[in-house]
Amino acid sequence: MKIIASAPGNIFLFGEHAAVYGYPAIIASVDRRTTVKIKDVSGDKIRIKSQLGTIEAKLNNSKLTDRKISNPELEIIFLFIKQMIENFSVKCAFEAEIESQIPVGSGMSSSTAVLCSLLGALSELADRHIEPQSYFDYIFPFQRQIHGGNASGNEIVSSSIGGINYITKENDEVKRVQFSNIELNAVIADSLVKSPTKLTVANHIPSLIKRRRNDVFSKFNEIQGIVEEAVLLLSKEKLIDVEEKQLGNxxxxxxxxxxxxxxxxxxLDDCIDEARKAGALGAKLSGSGWGGIMFALATPKNQDNIKTALESTGAKTIVSKIGVEGIIIKRK
Amino acid sequence: MKIIASAPGNIFLFGEHAAVYGYPAIIASVDRRTTVKIKDVSGDKIRIKSQLGTIEAKLNNSKLTDRKISNPELEIIFLFIKQMIENFSVKCAFEAEIESQIPVGSGMSSSTAVLCSLLGALSELADRHIEPQSYFDYIFPFQRQIHGGNASGNEIVSSSIGGINYITKENDEVKRVQFSNIELNAVIADSLVKSPTKLTVANHIPSLIKRRRNDVFSKFNEIQGIVEEAVLLLSKEKLIDVEEKQLGNxxxxxxxxxxxxxxxxxxLDDCIDEARKAGALGAKLSGSGWGGIMFALATPKNQDNIKTALESTGAKTIVSKIGVEGIIIKRK
Known part of the structure; x- marks a missing residue:
């Protein structure tokens, strides 16, 4: 038996960082995926290969022992697999391979896509079907750890459910509205500057709040206003040109x-300036900032121009529909 | 016999990046040093320990063979040592230890300070005295490699000779004027954001020149104008308050x-804003940018205030006289 599970990376259309403090955000999945291929094997060994290294352990009655982890960065992945094996009472040994098209540390939430596709593959291996909207509960505690204590968890919703989602939180309950009428295209540029999410989410923003609390939260409020205006546009049946321009604005x-x-x-500023000059309807960074990716809202007509302009800065580009399918699980 | 050689880190007061293209700059050594302790040992082994790892090799008639390098980042240091051993006909085996107070990858030219102090120690070991102004010729080819092909070499002049230096280049000849009248103080902040010099010097600026040549060089010309105004101020016997403010400006x-x-x-912008609010006469980044350090021009009266303000951002600070002694070699 072979199982293939994949989950997409994401871009924050609006509201990253504020979302960590409970503010609403709009997030969308994009056309780069992480894939987990898993097959059951005889014996009692599990083995997971990825571009970061290898995890090996002994499986005994849904418990893992004798772990060998070739790269400390895989520690959290191991803990996640261990927990899921216990949750789903996985009994059979397996070999898994993680492959990703999502650049690590780029702000497209590669770590979330890994966890989503692992969850999909492991639950399927145990003949359990997990609804995409339940992925959040399984993954959120681990994402918090990866991001250094603070996290919005919005990437999990997006990677599992897919599409474009407006996410709000009330008393820790995640509410979600999916927009499915509007077709939008992005040109995404990876600045190739690596920035661990921790630096901004766990260090910089808390230091800024300590110094200028009112200022930071008034800016988060402004972001909320922007999110709400965007929701009105994205809820329409179709956008006319001037409304697309409004969204870009x-x-x-x-x-x-x-x-x-x-x-x-x-x-990122360099890329944003070039994208706007090349006709982008709008452009912003996505995710943690201090590096990673930005994206430009493009039309089918100008997306090639924008791609060329972004590549002239030395960045790597991805052209993608905004909002693609979430978790996909196939059994062979 | 034991030799201790040390060299200071540096800040660019004015003109980094433009200097890589032959424009003038003003650079100053600051009060954080790299120290090489070296002692001759019997046998034919050399061994160098540093915080990055260990280099070992066999010394035979001033040639090194059978090298063992524990960290690929030490490769260039090994090549430098190999070359200097040949240059100075070092015949005796030795053990060396490199210790640095200069944060690596911070823009205070830690790599240059390492090469300068190694050159000082190895030449002394061979009973050769190298004039500080000749350090440039030995070290420059290696610094170019470290910086990915492009480099000004100004840091070498500053680390070896010390003080505050105005450096110009004519037909590849380095000219230097040292300012020794003016006492200036800096509060330096390490943003803790690592940025390899290569990213900006070898990738970003060349990509910008390709796209907007005239704009970049007109900005380098503006920087040259600033450097020349600063030279007039720094050449004075003493600065009155309004002139100090001009320098900060x-x-x-x-x-x-x-x-x-x-x-x-x-x-860096966050730190610069805080320093200015705390009364700094002026503040700028130093070195490659995209992280690393910034510094504020401070007075004895406001330097504590500025230090506190900078630390509130989460940065690490160093208070230093601007312009300290260059290479120091002691034999015990």
Missing amino acids: LLNLNQDILDKLYLSHPK | LLNLNQDILDKLYLSHPK
Whole structure:
């Protein structure tokens, strides 16, 4: 038996960072995926290969022992697998391979896509079907750890359910509205500047809140206003040209606020400037900032121009529909 | 016999990046040093320990063979040692220890300080005295390699000779004027964001020149104007208050241009804003940008205030006289 599970990476259309403090955000899955291939094997060994290294352990009555982890960065992946094996009472040994098209440390939530596809594969291996909307509960505690204590968890919703989602939180309950009418295209640029999410989410923003609490939260409130305007546009049946331009403008406004919170990066600014000059409807960073990716809202007509302009900066680009299918599980 | 050689780290007061293209710059050594302790031993083994790892090799007639390098980042250090051993006909085996107070990858030219102190120690071991002004010729080819092909070499002049130096280049000949009248103090902040010099010097600026040649060089010309104004001030016997403020203002202007060349970093901007609010005469990044350090021009009266303000951002600070002694070699 062979199982193939895959989950997409994501971009924050609006509201990253504020989302960590309970503010609403709009997040979308994009056309780069992480895939886990898993097959049951005889014996009592499990073995997981990925580009970061290898995890090996002994499986005995749904417990893992005698672990060997070739790279300390895989520690959290191991703990997740261990927990899921216990949750689903996985009894059979297996070999798994993790392959990712999502650049690590780029802000497209590669770690979330890994956890989602592992959850999909392991639950399927145990003949358990987990609803995509339940992925959040399994994965969130681990994502918090990866991000250094603070996390919105929005990436989990997006990677598992897919599409474009407006996510709000009330008393720790996650509410979600999916937009499915509007077709949007992005050109995503990876600045190639690595920035661990921890640096901004766990260090910088808390230090800024300590110094200028009112200022930071008034900026988060402004972001909330932008998110709410975007929701009105995305809820329409179709966007006319001027409304697409409005949506792009909201991206630019969100970027301005992130910039004032010291969250951009000169190379992202360089890319954003080039994308706007090349006709992007709007452009902003996505995710943690200080590196990683930005994206431009493009039309089928100007996306090639924007791609060329972004590549002239030395960045690597991805052209993608905004909002693609979430978790996909296949059994062979 | 034991030899102790040390060399200081540096800050660019004015002109980094432009200097890589032959423009003038003003650079100063600061009060954090790298120290090499070396002692001759019997046998034919050399062994160098540093915080990055260990280099071992066999010495035979001033040639090194059978090398063992525990960390690939030490490769260039090994090549430098090998070359210097040949240059100075070092015949006796030795053990060396490299210790540094200069944070690696911070823009205070820790790599240059390592090479300078190694050169000092190895030449002394061979009973050869190298004039500080000749250090440049020995070290420059290696610094170019470390910086990915492009380098100004100004850090070598500063680490070896010390003080505050105005450096110009004519037909590849390095000219130098040292300012020794003016006492200046800096509060330096390490943003803790690591940025390999290569990313900006070998990738970003060349990509910008390719796209907007005239714009980049007109900004380098503006920087040259700032450097020349600063030279007039630093050549005086003493600065009155308003002149100190002028010097600080020139730092701010240089920072603005670096920012427009997409060379700053939000965390540096955060530090710069805090330093200015705390009364700094001026503040700018130093070195490659995209992380690393910034410094504030301070007075004895406000330097504690500035230090506190910078630390509130989460940065690590160093208070230093601007312009300290260059290479120091002691034999015990």
